[in-house]
């Protein structure tokens with residue numbers, strides 16, 4: 448294990464362009480644990496507990512940002528803002544381009560760090576390539592910050608222009624940290640904002656690794672600040688900070704509500720929310736059942752079900768449910784559980800004991816309310832086998848709450864109306880899918896389903912690169928994507944110029 452990483456893990460706070468290796472004011476640090484072996488990757492120092500890191504001998508405790516650290520980061524970002532805003536799109540883009548290249552070159556190390564923190568199989572790591580692509584796109588994407596002009600008001604030239612908010616806070620989850628990092632940071636910077644990114648306490652290491660690359664790319668101090676820490680105090684301090692003008696958040700709906708409330712109670716900062724899901728897939732009797740089964744099982748198995756868009760509810764027409772479930776089950780059970788660092792592993796453990804215990808609670812609910820037909824607790828570390836429940840009533844908590852594990856409920860329907868009603872009977876609305884060869888029906892369903900994305904004969908995580916991503920209802924507000932995210936970090940200003948008559 449000692450040779451897994453080539454370099455020492457960075458665990459300090461990145462504020463004002465330099466790592467500030469200092470104890471947090473509350474003296475707290477925290478551990479990052481490899482979920483497979485439960486070994487400490489980066490070890491917090493608690494009194495009387497010796498440091499015995501096996502993965503990398505020079506590991507240091509992960510620094511937990513305090514309210515004071517957040518204040519420092521905001522002050523640094525605020526001071527750096529005017530110069531960064533006025534630098535211009537081309538020059539800002541040059542920095543983003545450099546960072547894109549550096550991320551791509553670090554693919555191997557980033558893959559190991561993400562696997563060690565999250566337990567996602569290394570064979571499923573595509574994140575560095577995607578993050579590099581996002582920074583690469585926004586290296587020139589800033590040019591599309593455009594307004595309008597009109598002469599419609601007599602004796603006036605009416606202009607609208609787009610301007611950055613100022614200091615933007617970016618708060619990300621642990622399931623795809625690097626992709627979230629890039630998806631928020633690249634457009635925020637391209638638009639001319641300065642940023643503070645708070646990573647998840649469960650997976651801070653790739654964000655800190657990229658902070659080293661940011662130093663290498665030569666970004667001006669204070670433009671990018673990266674802090675580690677829990678929702679409380681660091682996330683809460685950012686959400687209620689009077690000098691933070693906008694927040695882009697991805698995480699659970701519960702945390703989203705807290706952030707929205709904190710923003711409302713302080714300075715009404717602009718808030719973008721990408722939240723949880725309980726995505727339905729509907730399979731009609733005329734569908735290609737083999738393809739539908741292959742795709743829907745991958746959707747809920749990928750990353751051990753820890754995916755916001757995972758289709759956790761599947762509604763199958765009663766006439767084909769037996770055949771569909773057999774095909775689904777064959778593929779679902781064929782996964783390879785094992786060490787996520789081993790390239791042949793396709794199913795890793797849940798990220799930590801909290802997630803694992805939470806899923807076990809839902810397994811118990813499923814067994815009480817419905818019928819477990821395959822899977823369950825693997826009774827091996829934090830592993831949960833790909834699990835199917837059948838016949839779970841629609842009002843069961845298993846059908847209504849986000850499990851965030853490899854657990855699917857397969858139920859039946861007899862009419863199109865019934866399928867739509869069941870699919871929409873949820874407070875979530877992130878992604879829905881429909882499998883049918885009937886084009887009319889596909890279009891009717893695409894229109895009727897309450898979801899930010901509807902897949903026809905495809906399901907999550909499939910997405911178009913230039914699509915708009917986001918949720919209906921409690922799955923969020925606002926949209927992200929290469930064509931949409933820049934606008935999330937821009938204010939619109941009207942400039943009205945009085946002209947003299949001829």
Ligand code: NAD
Pocket residue numbers: 618619620621622623645646647648676677678679681682683684686697698699700701702703705706721722723724754755756849851877918922923
């Ligand atoms: P989470 O809500 O627990 O945490 C997300 C982030 O918010 C973390 O950085 C956390 O430290 C921070 N946070 C927690 N409490 C906070 C507070 N009071 N104020 C400010 N910040 C706070 O979510 P998670 O467990 O990290 O991630 C899983 C959730 O994220 C799931 O619900 C999943 O569906 C959702 N998710 C959504 C999308 C999407 O694009 N819609 C993508 C990935 C994950």
